[in-house]
Amino acid sequence: MKTNYLPKNKKILLYKRVTLFLLGIFILGTLIFSVFDSILLRVVSPIWQGESWIMRTVSKEAGIWRGRERLLEENFSLKEKVQSLEIELASLRTGENSLALLGRSSDEEGIVAGVLTHPPKSPYDILVIDAGVQDGVEIGERVFLPEGPEVGVISDTFTRTAKVKLFSSSGVVTPAVLERHAVSIELEGLGAGNFKIIVPRDTEVQVGDRVLSAYVNSSLLAIIEDVEQKPTDSFKEAIARSPANIFSLRLLVIKP
Amino acid sequence: MNKWRHLITAFVLFSIILLPYWIYVPLFFAAIIVLPVYWEGIILGFLIDVFYGAGVESFPNIISSFAFVGFILLIIVVPLKERIRIHV
Numbered sequence: 001m002k003t004n005y006l007p008k009n010k011k012i013l014l015y016k017r018v019t020l021f022l023l024g025i026f027i028l029g030t031l032i033f034s035v036f037d038s039i040l041l042r043v044v045s046p047i048w049q050g051e052s053w054i055m056r057t058v059s060k061e062a063g064i065w066r067g068r069e070r071l072l073e074e075n076f077s078l079k080e081k082v083q084s085l086e087i088e089l090a091s092l093r094t095g096e097n098s099l100a101l102l103g104r105s106s107d108e109e110g111i112v113a114g115v116l117t118h119p120p121k122s123p124y125d126i127l128v129i130d131a132g133v134q135d136g137v138e139i140g141e142r143v144f145l146p147e148g149p150e151v152g153v154i155s156d157t158f159t160r161t162a163k164v165k166l167f168s169s170s171g172v173v174t175p176a177v178l179e180r181h182a183v184s185i186e187l188e189g190l191g192a193g194n195f196k197i198i199v200p201r202d203t204e205v206q207v208g209d210r211v212l213s214a215y216v217n218s219s220l221l222a223i224i225e226d227v228e229q230k231p232t233d234s235f236k237e238a239i240a241r242s243p244a245n246i247f248s249l250r251l252l253v254i255k256p
Numbered sequence: 257m258n259k260w261r262h263l264i265t266a267f268v269l270f271s272i273i274l275l276p277y278w279i280y281v282p283l284f285f286a287a288i289i290v291l292p293v294y295w296e297g298i299i300l301g302f303l304i305d306v307f308y309g310a311g312v313e314s315f316p317n318i319i320s321s322f323a324f325v326g327f328i329l330l331i332i333v334v335p336l337k338e339r340i341r342i343h344v
Binding site: 015021023041117123128156 | 274277304308309323324
């Protein structure tokens with residue numbers, strides 16, 4: 001009797017071979033990419049720098065010829081400036097007083113770095129900046145906006161670049177303080193510059209309340225955007241938003 | 257077919273470097289599903305992780321990486337494509 005199993009067995013054998021081949025590529029890739037990630041980032045960084053330079057030049061040149069769009073651009077840049085001033089104003093009233101009480105100063109200057117990639121290019125709330133080990137950047141250092149608010153920490157360093165994990169990265173939990181009544185809370189990242197906060201229902205939270213970092217020299221982390229509470233729940237949930245527009249970040253300051 | 261394969265790989269690579277994620281992520285998955293045994297998808301997944309993710313140094317990072325998702329998707333899709341025949 002002739003067997004009918006052969007073609008099926010052949011298919012299974014082929015599938016096993018393909019799976020092994022893919023597994024081999026995956027393991028090899030893990031080894032190669034964990035070693036050469038720094039080199040890859042160094043290769044791509046000039047492209048990102050060139051891209052942002054081209055985008056700036058093109059929009060500037062095009063603006064000269066198109067009056068309406070020039071006005072729109074000017075409007076956009078003014079809005080950006082207003083937003084920047086608002087952030088600066090919002091972060092002014094933070095931990096300087098507590099530092100003075102403790103007799104400490106906060107005159108750390110920090111390292112200024114340009115942002116190479118930010119969302120929506122990155123699917124995560126992770127930024128690549130153009131300062132690295134060579135410039136004195138170290139893992140765990142705090143990252144601020146030039147206006148003052150803290151946005152994240154250095155998660156990975158390379159020779160000339162580094163990665164910044166934003167506090168708003170999905171799943172990242174940051175200890176913080178709700179400025180109203182100084183309540184300690186946990187700020188949970190939701191992605192795209194958003195956070196979730198869960199507090200007992202008796203805790204007073206209002207839209208516009210500021211959330212500060214838990215350090216002595218606290219800085220602004222987020223601003224409450226929405227508060228939800230069901231009558232049956234013993235907790236209430238608040239959605240907060242980072243004061244920074246993570247989709248248009250240009251410069252950051254890294255402080256130890 | 258190989259020419260198309262290389263062109264698609266080049267385009268996905270270009271979009272990973274220069275375009276927003278909502279363009280390259282669907283392209284990445286579409287290429288894995290449509291092209292036969294698209295092993296290049298694993299490499300492209302690693303590139304997304306190295307450029308924009310937390311890297312591939314630790315086990316939790318690997319598990320949540322695009323490369324791993326691509327690898328699993330390939331393993332699922334390869335036998336499925338054998339069973340599904342689409343005649344136009």
